[in-house]
Amino acid sequence: MSRILGRRPLLLAGGGLAGLAHPAIVGAQTTPPKPDRIVVNASGGAMNSIFRRSYFAAFEREHGIRVVDTSPVDFGKLRAMVESGNPEWTCTEIGGQDAVRAKEMNLLEPIDASVVDRSDYPDIARDSHILTASAYSTALGYRTDVFRDGSQPKGWAEFWDVRRFPGPRSLRNHPADNLEFALLADGVPMDQIYPIDLDRAFRSLDRIRPHITVWWSTGAQPAQLLVDREVVLASGWNGRFYELTRRGAPVATDFTGGSLKSGAFAIPRGTRQAYWGQRFLSVMTRPELQAIYTTEMGYPGLNRRTMDHVPAELHPLMCTAPENLEKQFWLNVDWWTANAAMAQERWNRWMLRR
Amino acid sequence: MRLDVQGIVKRFGAVTALNGVDLAVEEGEFLTILGPSGSGKTTLLKAVAGFEVPDAGTVRLGDRDVTTAPARHRNVGMVFQNYALFPHMTVAENLAFPLEMRGTGKAAIARRVAEALALVELGGYAERLPRQLSGGQQQRVALARAIIFDPSLLLLDEPFGALDRKLRESLQLEVRRLQRRLKLTTLFITHDQEEALVMSDRIAVMDQGRIQQLGTPGEIYDFPVTRFVANFIGESNLIEATAQGGRVSVPGFGTMTLPEAPAPGPVTLLLRPEALRLGAEAGAAACHATATVLESVFLGLSVKLRLQPEGAPEMLARLPLRPSDPPPAAEGSTITIGFRPEDVHVVPRG
Amino acid sequence: MSSPAARRERALLLMGLPALLLLGVLFAWPVLRLLSMSVEDGSLEHLQRAVLDDLYLAVLFDSLKIAGFVTVICLVIAYPLAFWLSRASKIGLALGMFALLLPFWTSVLVRTYAWMVLLGRSGVINRMLRDWGLIESPLPLLHNLGGVLIGMVHVLLPYMVLPIYAALLRIDPDLPRAAEGLGAPRSAIFRRVILPLSLPGVAAGCALVFVLSLGFFITPALLGGGRVIMIAMLIEQQVRELLDWPFAAALSVVLLAVTLAIYAAINRLTKGARLAS
Incomplete structure (x- = not known):
């Protein structure tokens, strides 16, 4: 009787039992009944429409189950849903740093390796509960009409150098990335960023602070600020700059010192359609579908064969292109998981200081 | 000022x-x-x-x-x-x-x-x-x-x-x-x-x-x-009549001579309800007619009668009452009504 | 036996019951949950931190200050506007109301972008000023406290205008007329008759705008350029990002308490005016 899917949330309520109970359930099974729909929660906007053309369309075609998309990505809501015992989402995107915490807080279903095949993924992207969907980077965006012919600042030490590279700038109103950038600007080598020396990082931030016109809070802001010439340099998600470059706006990306992260998808624990969530994640691993997303968004999928399906001229614009990869560092999720609250509070204090 | x-x-x-x-x-x-x-x-x-x-x-x-x-x-x-x-x-x-x-x-x-x-x-x-x-x-x-x-x-x-x-x-x-x-x-x-x-x-x-x-x-x-x-001030009976040769003839009531003769032609006469006479007093008046009492309304110090004279439009009468007076006329009864020339006011036309 | 008045009161209560129930379920219950969450494990630690930590005190104080600024600016703009609307022709009224309520129909992102187009470094206003030779380099109109105030006043203005407008409409037009007949010049008619009689609307508007201001977090984040921190932004951060719900609850409880206290104060201040009308 423990094989009845609907009982699972009850069984899992014990928390510690979860790991034990689970393999027994998925092992020998028949396909559970089809719901009329599943709910996939993601960042929204352009991303969801590309999802619809790629993953959603394939899933709907193959299984005859409608995919409803919601947004935005919201860690607090995920926790509230799981704790209330009936998550509305079948699958959800989770912000890079939050995925590990979500797993630690027991908010996620384990990924069923028999359904989701990740043999073509790099080892680091085969987490037990998290599907690493794509990589992205917080990189340096700049106006190509202000910094012509490769005269843009390369890396954060140059971004900090307001005399050589004058003009208004924007950074994210958040400690993540910025503390790393501040250390890089202060001469810390890329492989010695962690553990972060907060005092040193904030001292370095003190120096750039008067030159930041906008501390941005949504991903759309830095792109808009560059387009409007509100600033000439900005940190931002590389996909936002990629989109502007492809549309012909005078905006380009410099990956030097970029902060690499991975976008993650997972299944909220206790969701009723968990099986179909596994099926959906399996659709998300396909290279030809990932290629559609990669081409449109500039966020490469992690299946090794994905880039085979992406036009060659776009490869250099990807954060995972070999020549870009070596200029960047991977954000240390463990450090952030342990220190987020403390770093955030210190950041708030620092922002408040006038 | x-x-x-x-x-x-x-x-x-x-x-x-x-x-x-x-x-x-x-x-x-x-x-x-x-x-x-x-x-x-x-x-x-x-x-x-x-x-x-x-x-x-x-x-x-x-x-x-x-x-x-x-x-x-x-x-x-x-x-x-x-x-x-x-x-x-x-x-x-x-x-x-x-x-x-x-x-x-x-x-x-x-x-x-x-x-x-x-x-x-x-x-x-x-x-x-x-x-x-x-x-x-x-x-x-x-x-x-x-x-x-x-x-x-x-x-x-x-x-x-x-x-x-x-x-x-x-x-x-x-x-x-x-x-x-x-x-x-x-x-x-x-x-x-x-x-x-x-x-x-x-x-x-x-x-x-x-x-x-x-x-x-x-x-x-x-x-x-x-x-x-x-019409606006007080209650009134407005009577349409015809003046000719110094006399005024009122349909249903006969003819009478007014103190001041109006110009020949149609005239409107104003007769206040309290000036309408009833019974013997009425029979002696120059203009009189027989009328049916349609309605009798007791007003404390007076009684108001709605009357239907023969051959003329409805009229109102108001009679003062003393406490011991009997009701002057029952509804449905027939009485004589009339008025005197000095109680009538000719309303100028226009 | 109950008097007719008591019976009427009971009937009124009965009519209000659905609304009370709804409020009870949708409002009182979550607030109670919030209260209990803030003292999770029977510990006052979170509340102590929310009340005593200078960071949160400073942000709370800033938030109150900003809410106060927004309220005063709204009042200064709203009163003449409401006055004009209360005397406007039908067309003027329709146009005025449309313009006033327009921000309700646009999303915060669209509004913010519109302000950037207008007030940005290379926005309409800065370009005009530069073309006229009035300024050398662009004025910082956005991404600071000024930007936040502009954005918040824009959205909150209707909450100030509408109660004042309603209060002005409720004034019997014979009252200013009577005052004039008794020898009062325009200024005295306004000061002695119209203004005091519209005070209940002013109080309602101020309370609404002030309380709503305290809850703002998107507009200040987008238009403040990161320089303006309001308490609701920190609560949102705790809830959505750091998942420290007990502390978020503690901050919310502090905000709620301060809000209620200020609301009570406004109520008290204007009680006299309300009694009279």
Whole structure:
């Protein structure tokens, strides 16, 4: 009787039992009944429409189950849903740093390796509960009409150098990335960023602070600020700059010192359609579908064969292109998981200081 | 102060509210503008008060032309239909307001407020808010506020409309007494003809933006100059008759000779219900007829009869009653009715 | 036996019951949950931190200050506007209301972008000023406290205008007329009659705008350029990002308490005015 899917949330309520109970359930099974729909929660906007053309369309075609998309990505809501015992989402995107915490807080279903095949993924992207969907980077965006012919600042030490590279700038109103950038600007080598020396990082931030016109809070802001010439340099998600470059706006990306992260998808624990969530994640691993997303968004999928399906001229614009990869560092999720609250509070204090 | 209104015209779009009004209120006189709603009386009041500027004509107060003067410079006291007491001010503050606007000193204000309150018998109410007063008390506060600053003219805009009958009658008398005592030139607006008859020195009956007739209550009642005035004031029997060769023939009633012979042709005769005679007295009258009593209404001091004469339209009669009198005629009975030439008034045509 | 008045009161209560129930379920219950969450494990630690830590005190104080600024600016703009609307022609009223309520129909992102187009470094206003030679380099109109105030006033203005407008409409037109007839010049009519009678609307508007201001977090984040921190932004951060719900609850409880206290104060201050009308 423990094989009845609907009982699972009850069984899992014990928390510690979860790991034990689970393999027994998925092992020998028949396909559970089809719901009329599943709910996939993601960042929204352009991303969801590309999802619809790629993953959603394939899933709907193959299984005859409608995919409803919601947004935005919201860690607090995920926790509230799981704790209330009936998550509305079948699958959800989770912000890079939050995925590990979500797993630690027991908010996620384990990924069923028999359904989701990740043999073509790099080892680091085969987490037990998290599907690493794509990589992205917080990189340096700049106006190509202000910094012509490769005269843009390369890396954060140059971004900090307001005399050589004058003009208004924007950074994210958040400690993540910025503390790393501040250390890089202060001469810390890329492989010695962690553990972060907060005092040193904030001292370095003190120096750039008067030159930041906008501390941005949504991903759309830095792109808009560059387009409007509100600033000439900005940190931002590389996909936002990629989109502007492809549309012909005078905006380009410099990956030097970029902060690499991975976008993650997972299944909220206790969701009723968990099986179909596994099926959906399996659709998300396909290279030809990932290629559609990669081409449109500039966020490469992690299946090794994905880039085979992406036009060659776009490869250099990807954060995972070999020549870009070596200029960047991977954000240390463990450090952030342990220190987020403390770093955030210190950041708030620092922002408040006038 | 004397009020003199000449040739006032006021239009609102296509509607002519006042169509050439001439009116003079003598110093200390109580003059009533009586008319149905829509007759223009409120517009006339606003033109006098300074809330409307007329399209043509002049308004003079004493020897001053105030036609275009703003209301605050006219020194006119006004009691509004709903009193327009300031709800956030106490009674005393309401009364002090016009004095403060005139720069009266604090001590003088206190004294005059106390006097005015005593005048309207509201001595103990100075610190009340208007909504803590009854309708009659509010009305007296409004009156006190309108006269406390010695206005050149007092305007009363249907001030008794919201009160019950008993209170209305006692306040009518009180206002009249006060007006006489203070010799206030007063213009009173009402649609209630009884009120007008009780209170006024003179009445101006208005209709369709014009003054139809101006005269003492007696003149207006006994000698209305138009059918409208005859109908509007009191109850009336209007009889269509024909004049020929010095005599007037009334269908169903016969012929009679009037003290003053009207011009030949159709004439309208006004016969007040109390002038209609019944029974033997009627048979002796020059004009009489047989009539059926359709309805008999007991009114306390009188009885009102609705009658159907043979060969003539319905008529009304009103008979005085003493307590022991038997009912004069039962419903459905047949009686003789008639009238004498001296009780009939010829209503001028036009 | 119950008096007619008591019976009427009971009937009124009965009619209000659905609304009360709804409020109870949708409002009182979550607030109680919030309260209990803030003292999770019977510990006052979170509340102590929310009340005593200078960071949160400073942000709370800033938030109150900003809410106060927004309220005052709204009032200064709203009163003449409401006054004009209460005397406007039908067309003027329709146009005025449309313009006033327009921000309700646009998303915060669209509004923010519109302000950037207008007030940005290369926005319409800065370009005009530069073209006229009035300034050398662009004025910082956005991404600071000024930007936040502009954005918040824009959205909150209707909450100030509408109660004042309603209060002005409720004034019997005979009252200013009576005042004029009693010799009052325009200024005195306004000061002595119209203003005091519209005070209940002013109080309602101020309370609404002030309380709503305290809850703002998107507009200040977007238009403040990161320089303006309001308490609701920190609560949102705790709830959505750091998942420290007990502390978020503690901050919310502090905000709620301060809000209620200020609301009570406004109520008390204007009680006299309301009684009179």
